[in-house]
Amino acid sequence: MPAVEVKNLVKRYGKVEAVKGVSFSVEENEIFGLIGPNGAGKTTILRILATLIKKDDGKVKIFGYELEKNDDEIRKIISYLPEEAGAYKNMTGYQYLTFIAKFFDGKDMVEEGIKISKLGRRINDKIENYSKGMIRRLLLARALMTKPKLAILDEPTAGLDVINAHEIRNIIKEFAKKGTTFLISSHNMLEVEYICDRIALINEGKIIEIDTPSNLKKKYDAKNIEEVFVKVVK
Amino acid sequence: MSLINIIKKEVKELLTPATILPVVLMFIIFTSMGNFFGEAKEKAQAMPKIGLACYDNGSIAKIFVEAMKENCEIITKNESIKEVKEKGGIALIKIPANFSSNIENFSMAKIEICWIVKELGISNAVSLGNLRNVIDEAKEEVINYVLNKEGINASFASEPFALEEKTIFKEKEINVPPSLLFQFFSTQSTTIPIIVMIIILTSGGMVITSMGMEKENKTLETLLTLPIKRRSIIAGKIIGAAIVGFIIAIIYLAGFSYYMQSFSTEKIDLASYGFKLGIIDYFIIALSLFSALLAGLSMCIVIGSFAKNYKSAQTLTLPISALAIIPMFIIMFKGYASLPLALKAIIFAIPFSHPMMATSFLLMKEYGIVLAGIAYSLFFALICIAIASYIFKTDLLLIGRIRRK
Numbered sequence: 001m002p003a004v005e006v007k008n009l010v011k012r013y014g015k016v017e018a019v020k021g022v023s024f025s026v027e028e029n030e031i032f033g034l035i036g037p038n039g040a041g042k043t044t045i046l047r048i049l050a051t052l053i054k055k056d057d058g059k060v061k062i063f064g065y066e067l068e069k070n071d072d073e074i075r076k077i078i079s080y081l082p083e084e085a086g087a088y089k090n091m092t093g094y095q096y097l098t099f100i101a102k103f104f105d106g107k108d109m110v111e112e113g114i115k116i117s118k119l120g121r122r123i124n125d126k127i128e129n130y131s132k133g134m135i136r137r138l139l140l141a142r143a144l145m146t147k148p149k150l151a152i153l154d155e156p157t158a159g160l161d162v163i164n165a166h167e168i169r170n171i172i173k174e175f176a177k178k179g180t181t182f183l184i185s186s187h188n189m190l191e192v193e194y195i196c197d198r199i200a201l202i203n204e205g206k207i208i209e210i211d212t213p214s215n216l217k218k219k220y221d222a223k224n225i226e227e228v229f230v231k232v233v234k
Numbered sequence: 235m236s237l238i239n240i241i242k243k244e245v246k247e248l249l250t251p252a253t254i255l256p257v258v259l260m261f262i263i264f265t266s267m268g269n270f271f272g273e274a275k276e277k278a279q280a281m282p283k284i285g286l287a288c289y290d291n292g293s294i295a296k297i298f299v300e301a302m303k304e305n306c307e308i309i310t311k312n313e314s315i316k317e318v319k320e321k322g323g324i325a326l327i328k329i330p331a332n333f334s335s336n337i338e339n340f341s342m343a344k345i346e347i348c349w350i351v352k353e354l355g356i357s358n359a360v361s362l363g364n365l366r367n368v369i370d371e372a373k374e375e376v377i378n379y380v381l382n383k384e385g386i387n388a389s390f391a392s393e394p395f396a397l398e399e400k401t402i403f404k405e406k407e408i409n410v411p412p413s414l415l416f417q418f419f420s421t422q423s424t425t426i427p428i429i430v431m432i433i434i435l436t437s438g439g440m441v442i443t444s445m446g447m448e449k450e451n452k453t454l455e456t457l458l459t460l461p462i463k464r465r466s467i468i469a470g471k472i473i474g475a476a477i478v479g480f481i482i483a484i485i486y487l488a489g490f491s492y493y494m495q496s497f498s499t500e501k502i503d504l505a506s507y508g509f510k511l512g513i514i515d516y517f518i519i520a521l522s523l524f525s526a527l528l529a530g531l532s533m534c535i536v537i538g539s540f541a542k543n544y545k546s547a548q549t550l551t552l553p554i555s556a557l558a559i560i561p562m563f564i565i566m567f568k569g570y571a572s573l574p575l576a577l578k579a580i581i582f583a584i585p586f587s588h589p590m591m592a593t594s595f596l597l598m599k600e601y602g603i604v605l606a607g608i609a610y611s612l613f614f615a616l617i618c619i620a621i622a623s624y625i626f627k628t629d630l631l632l633i634g635r636i637r638r639k
Contacts, residue, residue, distance in 0.1 A: 013633065050459045053629045072461065080459040086451040090247055102239040103460045142456075 003028045003181040010057035018044045020205040031182040033196035041205040042185035046154050050080035079148035083155040089128035093138050104146050113145035133164030153184045189225040236462045244474025248440050257482045264489030274360045282365040285310040285318035285326040292334020301372035325349050404598050408507045427562040427590035432486050434586050437479025438534040438554040445538030446547025464626040472531040515596040522592040525611035529585035532618030539625045561587035585611040
C-alpha cells in the first residue's frame with residue numbers, strides 16, 4: 001500500500017484552477033519532493049493533504065485513509081510544517097513542545113523534540129527571542145518528535161542560512177531512514193536533488209514529470225534538476 | 235485533556251503583561267479617582283475656614299455671627315484678605331455697622347463676601363459650596379429671630395405643612411418618595427450594565443484577538459492539523475477568553491466599585507417591600523451572565539475567523555463594542571419597559587442586554603422575561619457555535635472563501 005495516493009486532484013480558488021488534475025503516489029519511507037516555481041500549486045496540494053483545505057475533485061488516500069472521510073484518523077498519523085510557520089511567542093521552546101506532545105500519547109516526545117531541535121539550553125528561552133533558524137528547527141522538531149507516518153513539509157529550509165538549511169536536510173534524511181515518509185515542497189531544485197528519492201516537477205498546477213533525480217537528469221541530458229525543469233517547461 | 239491543553243495555551247497567550255498592564259492602570263486610575271472624591275467629600279464635611287469682620291454690635295448681627303461660628307472656623311476678625319489668604323481661608327465676610335438696624339427696620343441689609351479661589355478644581359468648588367450652605371443656615375436663624383420677634387411661630391411659618399409621601403410601583407405601595415426608589419434602582423440600571431459591558435468587551439476582544447494572533451503568527455495551520463476536534467479548539471478559545479476576561483473584569487470591578495463607593499450616599503432598604511434577591515435569583519443572574527457571555531464569545535469566534543492579523547482583529551471588535559454599549563446606554567437612561575415595541579425587540583435580540591436587565595427584573599419578580607432571555611441567549615450561542623464549527627471545517631478560515639462544487 002502506498003503511503004500517499006493522489007488521483008486527479010483539482011482545486012479551484014474562484015475562477016482560478018490552482019491544481020489541475022494532479023496524480024502521484026508516495027511509497028512508504030520515501031522522501032518525495034514537489035518541485036516547482038512559486039505559484040505552481042505545491043502549497044495548495046500540501047494543504048489539501050494536511051486536511052487544512054478541501055479539494056474540489058479527485059481522490060486522496062493517506063495510508064489507506066480517504067481524505068475528507070477520515071480526516072481525524074489522518075491527523076493522527078501526519079505532521080504538517082507550513083511555510084513560514086510560527087510558534088506561540090509567549091511560550092518557551094520547551095513549553096511549546098510540551099503543548100504539542102499533549103495532543104499525542106507519546107511519553108518521551110518532548111525529550112526527543114529537544115534532541116531534534118538541537119537548541120540545547122536555549123530550549124528554555126522564550127520563542128520570541130529565537131532566530132528564524134532556531135524557530136524552524138523547533139518547528140521541525142515539533143513535526144518529527146510525534147513520529148508521524150507521513151511528514152508534510154512545505155519549503156522546510158526557505159529563508160534559512162546555509163548552516164541551518166544543512167542541519168534541517170540532515171534531520172529529514174535521518175528520520176527517513178528511521179521509517180518516516182516525507183512529502184516535501186521546494187522551489188530550491190538543487191536542495192531536493194540532494195535529499196529526495198523521487199520528485200514531481202509541477203508547473204501551473206500540473207505535474208509535468210515524475211521520477212528519481214538521476215533518471216530525470218539522464219532523460220533530459222541535464223547537469224542538475226534546475227536544468228531538467230527548464231528543459232521540461234520549454 | 236486536549237481541551238484543557240488548548241484552554242491553558244489560550245490563557246497563557248492572552249494573559250500577558252501587555253494585556254494586564256492597561257487594566258492595572260485603569261484600576262489605579264479608578265482607585266485614585268475614588269480617593270480624590272472621598273477626600274473632596276471629607277473636605278466638604280470639614281468646617282470651612284473664613285475671616286469674619288463684624289462692625290455691628292446689634293442683636294441680629296450677633297445671631298448671624300454665632301450661627302457662623304458653629305459651622306465655621308473663624309481664622310481672623312480683621313478685614314484683611316492677606317491674612318485670610320495666609321491662614322488658608324476661603325472667604326472674608328464683612329458685616330457692616332447697619333446690618334441689624336436695617337433688618338429691624340425691614341430694610342434689606344447687606345453682607346459683603348470676598349471669596350478666595352485658589353484653583354478651579356472640584357475639591358475647591360465643594361468647599362466653597364459648603365460655606366454657602368453654612369451662610370444659608372445662618373440666614374435662616376436670622377429669619378426665625380425676626381419672625382419670632384413679630385409674634386409669628388417661626389418653625390411653623392418655615393414649614394406650614396408636611397408631605398406624607400408614598401409611591402405606587404409595580405402594584406406595590408412603598409412609603410418612600412420616588413426619588414429614593416430611583417436612587418435604589420439606578421444602582422441596578424447603571425452599575426450592572428457597565429459591569430456586563432466590561433466583561434463582554436474584554437472577553438470578546440480576547441477571542442477575536444486570539445484568532446488574529448493565530449493567523450498573524452502562522453500558528454493556526456499547525457493547530458488545525460493536530461489530532462484535536464475542531465469543536466475542542468473553538469471551546470478552548472471560548473473558555474480561555476472567558477477566564478482571562480473574568481480576571482480582567484474582576485480587576486476593573488475592584489477599581490470601579492471603589493470609585494463608586496466614594497459617591498455612596500443615603501442607603502435605603504427596599505427588602506421590606508419585597509424588592510430583594512434570593513439564592514435562586516442570584517443563580518438566575520449568574521446563568522443570565524453565563525448565557526450572554528457564551529453567546530457573545532461564540533459570536534466573537536465567528537467574527538474572529540475573518541481576522542487576518544492582530545490589527546484587523548482590533549477593528550473587528552467594533553461591532554461587539556457597539557452591541558455591548560448600545561443596550562447599556564438604553565437600559566441606563568430609558569429602561570426596558572418604557573421602550574417602543576420595535577426597540578424592545580432590538581434590545582431583546584442583543585444577548586448582552588439580558589444580564590444588564592436581569593437584576594432589576596428579578597427585584598420586581600418578573601421571571602418570565604429573564605428566563606426567556608437566558609433561553610434566547612443559549613439558542614443564539616448554539617447558532618454561533620454551529621456557524622463557527624462550519625467555518626473551521628471549511629476553507630473560509632484559512633483562505634477566506636468557501637469551496638464551490
